[in-house]
Amino acid sequence: MRRVVLCGWVLVVCCGCAGPGGGDEGRAPGAPTGVTARAGSATSVHVMWNAVPAAGGYEVYRGSTKVAEAPASARMLDVTRLAPATTYVFTVRARDGEGRLGPRSREARATTPAAVAADRTAPTRPGGATGRAVGGRAVQLSWSASTDDREVVSYDVYQGGVKIHGVGGEQTATVVTGLRPGTRYSFTVRARDAADNLSPASAPVRLTTASGAGAAGGTAPTGFRATTRQADGAYYIDLAWVPPRLDGVVTEYQIQLDGQPATSLVWGGAPPRGEASYSFYVGREAGAGHRVRLRARLPDGTWGAYSAERAVTTGSRR
Incomplete structure (x- = not known):
């Protein structure tokens, strides 16, 4: 498997990748994606992350200090006993069933608000x-x-x-x-x-x-479009779509070409808030027909529904 960074996307090209249960033995889990941190009070921060497939648990760090562990089913944790009016940096690591730790996630920062003296009045009911x-x-x-x-x-x-x-x-x-x-x-x-x-x-x-x-219909990317273009004698398919509106961050997509998984895209920076786009090479033959669609990996680690399928022909923009 090769990883190539293209315009913010990390392209994962699978060449004979093993299916579920194969080829991953002895390998530590990957870094959690979509890590966010928000102040819950003057002394607590709410940390969330996307699930890592096959993770046996998670470790949450404040700076370089491990502050909590969470089970495999968790995607959130409240870090407590913090200082008011202070900025903290959090990361998350996944751990597999054998105890192997994966790499740290990207950093997420949160600033707790100032403490309020002698406040015993609760907010009103939502x-x-x-x-x-x-x-x-x-x-x-x-x-x-x-x-x-x-x-x-x-x-x-x-x-x-x-x-x-x-x-x-x-x-x-x-x-x-x-x-x-x-x-x-x-x-x-x-x-x-x-x-x-x-x-x-x-x-x-x-x-x-x-x-x-x-069941998974609400998790599909919407507004999916596909067109072809030619550059330097080669043909490319240009894709555009609107990410599914979900809680948490969608950072990974899988493209299916002609009924088979073609590539996986992992967003290498901050994911787009609106329309996303991607372009990939499909060969040098004019008049070749292709069918393409894509799906998102959800924040819980499962795959969502596929987008609508589009048919394109190289050498044509329809």
Whole structure:
């Protein structure tokens, strides 16, 4: 397998790559992608990351110090006992079942707000909580902003009685991924201030994810386009698409050409917020027809649904 950096993309070219369960024995897991950090209060930071396939667990570092471990099923962790008004740098490492540690993720920075003396007043309860299922593995939630005598710093999202996510105090919507198709869930939201006072829980939002063939539909890239062009006697396919709207960061895509996996793309810097694009070589023959589509690796480490398939012919822009 070769890795080539092209215009922000890391192109992974598989030449006889082993399938699942083959060729990876004895190899440490890769670095977690999509690592983010946001202050949860004056003394805590909420760290999130994308799942690493086959990881047996994760280690979270503050600077060079390991501050916590998380199980393989986790994609988030609250780092507590921090100092107010301080900037911290966090990284995450994946560990396999044999204890081998992978490389560190990219750094994520967060600054805790200043402490508020003698604040015992909790924010008001988030109102108007609602949501909808997005395919079989995600739901979109929204709520009305809470108020506080000082400031709402963050919102905690709960599945049942377990906190599964956190967003900044300026947000009143989020998408929860990593769910199971055809499953009923109950979510609530609580507001938090800098002094770690928690509001009462919102009204529960009960949703059922899609099942069957359409279960992953909401995870597909949209607006997918494909055209061909010629340069220096060779033909290329130019792709453009809109990433699926999910909580967490989509950093990897797989392109399927003529019904077979062709390349995997790993975003080498900050992923695009809007339309993404990529171009790849398909040969020197004019009039060759191809079918192309792509899918995203979701923040929970699974693959989402494929985009619509497009047919192109070299030498033609249609």
